[in-house]
Each structure stands twice: as structure tokens, then as C-alpha cells.
Amino acid sequence: MPDVREKQREVRRKIIRQWAKLPKAERQSMEAITEFARTAAQQNDNAFIHSHRDPYEKIMSWLLPRAHL
Numbered sequence: 001m002p003d004v005r006e007k008q009r010e011v012r013r014k015i016i017r018q019w020a021k022l023p024k025a026e027r028q029s030m031e032a033i034t035e036f037a038r039t040a041a042q043q044n045d046n047a048f049i050h051s052h053r054d055p056y057e058k059i060m061s062w063l064l065p066r067a068h069l
Helices: 002-021 030-043 055-067
Strands: none
Touching: 002 030, 002 055, 030 055
């Protein structure tokens, strides 16, 4: 189980870094956040195999505090 947690931490860091690299204009709307989260969930679905939470919802919880909407 520690390997699973570490993998999820790595994916979380990777997704947040990708989000932060986007131009600010592309991080300003709920639609942009939603689209990015859905894409990230699909691309990293293997990192959430042991999670009880929906990957999309989990990623949204990481991004929304950083969105400054």
C-alpha cells in the first residue's frame, strides 16, 4: 500500500505542475479546470486503481484551491 500512496503523490505533483505551467488565461474558467481534470484523470487512470474516490473528483479537489476563481 505505501507504493500506491507514493504513486498517487507523484501523480498529484505531476498534475499540479502541468496545471501551473498553463498560461494564466487558460486557468481562469471552470470549463478549463473541468476539461483539464477530465483529461488528466484519463491519462493517469492507472494511478487511481486503489482509490475509492472518482479520479476526476480527486483531481478537481487538487486544482480548485489553486484556480483563484
